[in-house]
Amino acid sequence: MLACLVRKRMKFSGNLVQTWKLGGVGASARGRRRMSSGAEAVVAKERADCVVIGAGVLGLAVARELSRRGREVLVLDAAASFGAATSSRNSEVVHAGIYYPPNSLKAKFCVRGRELLYRYCSEHGIPHRKMGKLIVATGASEIPKLDLLMHLGTQNGVAGLRMLEGFEAMRMEPRLRCVKALLSPESGILDTHSLMLSLVGEAETGKTTFSYNTTVLGGRVEGNQIHLHVAETRSLESWNGGESLSQMQQLELIPNLVVNSAGLAAQALTKRFHGINHRVIPPSHYARGCYFMLSGSRGPPFDHLVYPIPEEGGLGVHFTVDLTGQVKFGPDVEWIDGVDDISSFLNRFDYVVNPKRAEKFYPEIRKYYPELKDESLEPGYSGIRPKLSGPKQPPADFVIQGGESHGVHGLVNLFGIESPGFTSSLAIAEHIATRFLK
Structure with missing residues (x-):
């Protein structure tokens, strides 16, 4: 039985x-x-x-x-x-709880989940690092959006948030370029496997x-x-x-x-x-996100995670690093139409990263990391997001x-x-x- x-x-x-x-x-x-x-x-x-x-x-x-x-x-x-x-196809980032409307399930469970996750990792020897994150405004027009994120994070009870002027953030990260930044010390990375x-x-x-x-x-x-x-x-x-x-x-x-x-x-x-x-x-919507790895680097360019202002469908092409020191940028957002049952049942999605997508990555990354060299990005991996809102719709x-x-x-x-x-x-x-x- x-x-x-x-x-x-x-x-x-x-x-x-x-x-x-x-x-x-x-x-x-x-x-x-x-x-x-x-x-x-x-x-x-x-x-x-x-x-x-x-x-x-x-x-x-x-x-x-x-x-x-x-x-x-x-x-x-x-x-x-x-x-x-x-x-197994994500950024391996522990989020603080900044981006989500107050009293939403995403806000509630992210803040509580982060606390439980760090505690679990510490108690069970799971490799992790609370390295902090900088969300950056690279132009004056993005500053109001950064102020909104500060407000949301504060409302959600995220501790330690601090708004930095551009020179303060660039003093912390000399290879960074921005006009203002939001520091989130509670963000981090872990070994998902x-x-x-x-x-x-x-x-x-x-x-x-x-x-x-x-x-x-x-x-x-x-x-x-x-x-x-x-x-x-x-x-x-x-x-x-x-x-x-x-x-x-x-x-x-x-x-x-x-x-x-x-x-x-x-x-x-x-x-x-x-x-x-x-x-x-x-309704179900699907968005593919690709990651590119940084090659030819002697080490990560930043000590913190670096995120741009969020875009439609995602958090923007951001910088992160895994616990082995491998640098990766991503994900982008590519909406997928016409997904049939067998594809979703058996995970028969197309996870191939087209090298040509790097052409769109370079200008986005150089907004905050202008030293990024040509031909330094290599295809990494991709993941599919199970979304409840589609293009031009507010996040669900x-x-x-x-x-x-x-x-x-x-x-x-x-x-x-x-x-x-x-x-x-x-x-x-x-x-x-x-x-x-x-």
Whole structure:
């Protein structure tokens, strides 16, 4: 039985469906589905306590927190390992909580999450550095926007913010050019892989089981409870959108609590939950962000993170550095249209960094780092942001959606968890456990 497997706290990181097929998990019930040939295939039905869909940093944080509170947790992810999508393709920056409207979820969870994150990193030996950040105005027209950020950060309770005149900032960073700057001493960097690995370990030490290469196809509401339709990821590899996904179902899970932390696929998945009011599902938008690495440098040009004034869809092409000293600039914003279900389900996005995009990076970076040399940027990596607002639209807040919105008991949908989602992860997990565990 699945419940028995979890109770024994087995460190299971294989495939749930394949394990059932091989007899490693017994079925508590049997259902049937019609195969394309007309024959009927047996579909196992399993009960579970808590199911977390998605093993990104947020899913891992939620699983850890639920497990800490004594719950049995099953984490399902379509990829072969944790953190395969957005969580491994970001700036690795710990945000302070400056950019977001007061009382918004982004402001609340970023500030609280930063505190929890630094504490966690210190207690668990996760490499990190609170190096501080300078948000810079490179022209007089940007100063009012910098003043607004100072106001927002102060309203959000970010400690230590200080406005600097240009000469003060350039005294701190001699290679910087700006007319004014906002100093955020609470900002920093961390090793994202080490953090996620630690969260996995803590979750497994508790009552969490991981099943990779396992895709949640959709589900249905039955008796005000969500039933999840599950299949091996490899069974979808040849899917072209023509055949119904429901025909590929190999397992049915009946959990007490489901946390949909599917990130890029969260909305597409929720639309496949039959019996839910789909009008409450927010629209999904996708923005690719590319990073370029600095080559031929003997060391980072700055001791602080350096950010320009935010742009539409992002925080601007900024300077950051990882804990090995590798300098990177990015991300930019490239809106992506026409994303289909299979791309979001199986993370089949185009992550290739076109070297020609560097042509747009040079002038943006030279606004605050004029010494940047020609031909010094090399393609790095890219990530996709799961956004709730599109081009020319104001930024949207996080959406944490429970039964009061969609009417289904025990289902929590997490939508639009982009930046500062990584910084906010432990705080969001804390909130979910406190609000939805009964």
